[in-house]
Amino acid sequence: MIEVKNVTKKYGNFIAVDNVSFTVNDGEVVGFLGPNGAGKSTTMNMITGFIEPTEGTIEVNGYDILKQPLKAKKKIGYMPEGVPLYNELTVKEFVTFMAELKRVPRKERKEKVAKVLYEVGIEDVANKLIRNLSRGYKQRVSMAGALIGDPEVIILDEPTVGLDPKQITEIRQLIKKLGKKHTVILSSHILSEISQICEKVIIINKGKIIAVDTPANLEKKTESKNVILLTVEDNKNNMEKLNKDIPEILENKFIKNNDDGTKQYMISSNIEFDLRKKLFEILPKKDITIFELKNAEKSLEDAFITLIDTNTREREKEKEEENKKTKETGKEDKNKTEKTIKNEEKKKDKQKKKETTDKEKVGKKIKEETKKQEGGKK
Template identity: 45%
Template sequence: MIEVRDLVKRYGSHTVLDHLSFTVNDGQIYGFLGPNGAGKSTTMNILTGYIGMTEGSVTVSGHDLLEEPDAVRRCIGYLPEQPPLYTDMTPLEYLTFAAELKKIPRAERRGAVEEVMELTQLTSMKDRLIRNLSKGYRQRVGLAQAVLGFPEIIILDEPTVGLDPRQIIEIRSLIRSLAERHTVILSSHILSEVQEVCDHILILHHGRLVADGTPEELERSLRDNALELTLKTASENAVHGLLAGIEGISHTELFPSGDGFRAVVYADDGQDLRESVFRACAAADLPLLGMQFRTAGLEQVFLKLVNDEDLAPSGETAPPSSGPAGEEEAREPETASGTDTAADAPASPEEDGSADEAKEADGT
């Protein structure tokens, strides 16, 4: 269990982390999500004791990071953004070195190293120089050293960056299998990855926590609470008349489509309008061809949070309530081009890979 309270990190006058607080519970996969420069890597570097914090406190499994740094380091396995590899060693030598540093007893060292090599499918490469390994294998060596000794908490900074689609799938399933015994924290700016792998998502932006919850909770909290109706009628007035008769509607939008209209109906807070819409249509003898909740995917949630933060720099730490959907849609492309999130939520693994490469070119 990790407890982070009011974490602040400043470099001179530049604030990287601004009073970040969160709790990580045991046995779950946590995902840090945020655009580049949101403070994900900084947070991880502080949690692992690589860099110091300006203010705040971090407690890992009951050990305070400042008072018992070694105890904390023993609980944590860390894969930084760039795997910390000695390229003049072979994976076997490197992992044996790591095992020695982690103070794994001599008798268990060999077994521990072999186990993680098996887990990360490195055994066939164990005697090649790391210098000559491909990016994917290097990433696995990095992952292997983080997992080595099976610490309680495993922290992975962008673990799938630069991997090909098949490797991404393998690493993800590896992460999921790790979560059976460990707490895993990973960071990513790839939404689909976090959505797929994580039990809990923390969205960071400008060093602040802008949202915190399960993927479902985040989607729900930001749901428009809007119904999309497809109505078959030629008369716009008929639709207006129909909708005016329903209680609990805050406002509506109408778009002509095909031989009828598509209407987006916004309910007052928390109301489920489906039944009253159905009855009203039935009463007016107006064919209702379709009715569905308009759900905002996590992607929209993310873009929206990040965007709202940009618009209101004072910011709030709770997920902001949803604004009018039209406005959100209008803003979306602008956000996508403005930040790195254009690469998010790809439809297929291939696209996922290319998104990774785009990130790599950023060289953060």
């Protein structure tokens, strides 16, 4: 079990992690999700004792990472970001070294190293120099280093970055398997991955936790509308008048003409109404034949982007309010000339523009990546 209580990490004035608290229970597989620079790695580094939090406490299986570091670290297997390895050692030597570091008894060492090498599927390169391995293999060697010594808690920082689709599915299966015996925390900015492997998702943005929930619940939470995709044959164009017959419809939008003469519409309503039954009743009366009717499902990806967007918008508002306050005090202060205030405003505007474009980029990237992966799986 991992307990993180009110943890803050500051670098000078920059707050990387801001008053974060959460618990991970035994046997849980938890995913850390967030855009780049959200504080995922920093949080993981603090849990593993690589860096110390500025404030707050972290307990791993009851041991405080600052007060009893050696006992706490013994429980943890950590695969850091960027896969750091000793290039001049062979795979077997490296894993044996990690076993020695983790105080695996001499008698069991050989056996355990062999077992881990088998588990992550790197037996065939066991005697190769790590320097000569491909990225995917290096990733697995790093994972072997984390798994050796049967730690109760396994922390993986972006375990699937840089792997090909086949390797990704293999690693995911391995993580799922690990989740049966161990507590696993992993970070990722790939959403489909988290929703597949994890039972719980922690979403972080700019150092703050903005949601902790199961993937399914997160999807539900962020839905504000019920959206139905409808394919119909409608020769008399009665669809457009549908709003009169069903007043609950918020939006009735024509999407496209299909080749077979049918048309596709998107109908949305408030979350509390399920229009499917009504549509089935009323449409035939209006001489509309239903070919297909389905709920447009929201993915975790949408949930993530909505959450992050609303969160950053809220923060911007807070900032603006703060700025207003400082401006007011600035007016009272005669020493502060109007010029400097204007300059400040300009700077802020520039920053905002930058931030928004960055966010768009992040969103696009995430979508592209998930698409690529899904394509790979097929």
